[in-house]
Amino acid sequence: MMPGSMNPEIHVVWENNSTILYRSRTILGGIWSDEEIVVPNSNHPCLEIEGNVVHVVFEKFGDIIGRSAYYHNGEHSWSRFWTVCSTPNSSTYPVLTGGYACAWVEELPGNFEIYFSYYDPEIGWVEPINISNTDECSNYPHITHKQTIERTTVYFTWTESNSAPYDIKFQTYSFGLGEGGSEALPFYVANGGEEEASPFNLRREGYQQYGTEPYERIDYDQEYLEYQFEGLNPEREYAGALYLYQHGYSNLPILAKVDNYQIGEITLPSDTLIILKHMVPTMLYEDSIINIKIFANIAVSAILVLYEYEVDSAGGGPQSSQSMPNQTGHLTLSVYPNPVKKVIGIEYNLPAKTDIKLSIFDVTGRLVKNIVSENQESGIFHKSFDITNLSQGVYFIRLNTRDKSLVEKVIFLK
Numbered sequence: 053m054m055p056g057s058m059n060p061e062i063h064v065v066w067e068n069n070s071t072i073l074y075r076s077r078t079i080l081g082g083i084w085s086d087e088e089i090v091v092p093n094s095n096h097p098c099l100e101i102e103g104n105v106v107h108v109v110f111e112k113f114g115d116i117i118g119r120s121a122y123y124h125n126g127e128h129s130w131s132r133f134w135t136v137c138s139t140p141n142s143s144t145y146p147v148l149t150g151g152y153a154c155a156w157v158e159e160l161p162g163n164f165e166i167y168f169s170y171y172d173p174e175i176g177w178v179e180p181i182n183i184s185n186t187d188e189c190s191n192y193p194h195i196t197h198k199q200t201i202e203r204t205t206v207y208f209t210w211t212e213s214n215s216a217p218y219d220i221k222f223q224t225y226s227f228g229l230g231e232g233g234s235e236a237l238p239f240y241v242a243n244g245g246e247e248e249a250s251p252f253n254l255r256r257e258g259y260q261q262y263g264t265e266p267y268e269r270i271d272y273d274q275e276y277l278e279y280q281f282e283g284l285n286p287e288r289e290y291a292g293a294l295y296l297y298q299h300g301y302s303n304l305p306i307l308a309k310v311d312n313y314q315i316g317e318i319t320l321p322s323d324t325l326i327i328l329k330h331m332v333p334t335m336l337y338e339d340s341i342i343n344i345k346i347f348a349n350i351a352v353s354a355i356l357v358l359y360e361y362e363v364d365s366a367g368g369g370p371q372s373s374q375s376m377p378n379q380t381g382h383l384t385l386s387v388y389p390n391p392v393k394k395v396i397g398i399e400y401n402l403p404a405k406t407d408i409k410l411s412i413f414d415v416t417g418r419l420v421k422n423i424v425s426e427n428q429e430s431g432i433f434h435k436s437f438d439i440t441n442l443s444q445g446v447y448f449i450r451l452n453t454r455d456k457s458l459v460e461k462v463i464f465l466k
């Protein structure tokens with residue numbers, strides 16, 4: 053059932069003669085709309101709904117393949133096919149949670165194992181992870197997850213034995229912010245740079261493909277880009293990550309707004325990936341919708357990701373008000389991406405006007421550079437630092453104010 057609507061819908065997917073079929077209708081009745089969404093030689097479909105997105109995964113020729121339907125104003129469109137895993141072995145019985153975490157049975161020689169992968173916006177589906185890792189036959193996985201601002205935990209159950217009676221096994225897999233190359237399980241992903249615009253895109257002039265990396269494919273517009281997300285849950289927390297990339301401008305000033313609230317302003321160098329990340333204040337999606345605009349002489353967007361978090365009652369959950377400029381909150385510091393290959397993006401929040409010093413040190417404690425040293429107003433600030441001339445290794449970003457100091461470790465890989 054799809055939430056976020058006054059007239060919720062029911063969605064069904066099934067296999068018929070090795071073809072995947074899909075149908076939907078409103079919960080109040082009406083005519084079922086049947087669609088053939090996958091050509092023959094496909095089996096074992098699984099459906100997952102998040103917000104106004106329907107995700108379907110299935111087995112095709114021993115690989116795990118997926119497709120998504122995006123609903124907007126009662127209409128929907130299907131994405132291109134995406135590959136979760138492609139291995140020399142047969143992969144079967146896929147299951148989803150959150151739309152972007154998948155488990156399945158990997159039929160290894162003489163043994164079956166439960167494998168798992170999740171989607172990272174920068175690299176796509178990560179290398180499959182063996183969850184069961186036993187000498188007996190592992191089969192029929194089930195999967196769910198819990199996600200807070202600090203950590204994503206994925207829960208697995210499956211049958212375990214070479215013959216009846218079968219045992220039920222349980223396992224968890226957790227990763228925190230920045231671990232494993234991922235922030236969290238994406239709730240929505242608006243990929244730029246495709247011939248057909250993302251269903252979340254309301255305005256763009258065109259697209260450009262500079263290279264093969266996901267972030268090297270961008271949407272652009274000479275005035276502004278616009279995206280809209282529906283079906284948000286006001287009882288949960290959301291964070292947005294905007295992946296920015298461009299080629300040809302030495303420095304491109306870019307401004308981003310959520311529902312006309314300014315959330316970030318940066319200067320984007322050429323051939324450099326910079327990621328803007330912000331919590332979204334709850335008041336902006338009380339109507340279950342947010343609108344995001346990106347302004348510049350040539351506005352660009354590579355990937356726009358919206359993450360959903362459960363409110364962690366033990367820790368109080370994330371404080372969305374801290375994400376808006378010129379509002380009270382706590383001193384914060386974050387660096388991205390991490391590990392980094394070219395340019396470090398640095399974001400810090402000042403709850404009040406103060407003298408600050410932002411510096412980078414190597415692993416021995418030697419000062420590499422003072423990036424900022426001045427008096428600044430309260431608000432969220434973004435800086436970038438090119439480290440391509442430094443040696444590979446571990447570095448530390450330190451933010452000093454009059455009464456507090458924060459440090460973040462970053463790994464530089466050439």
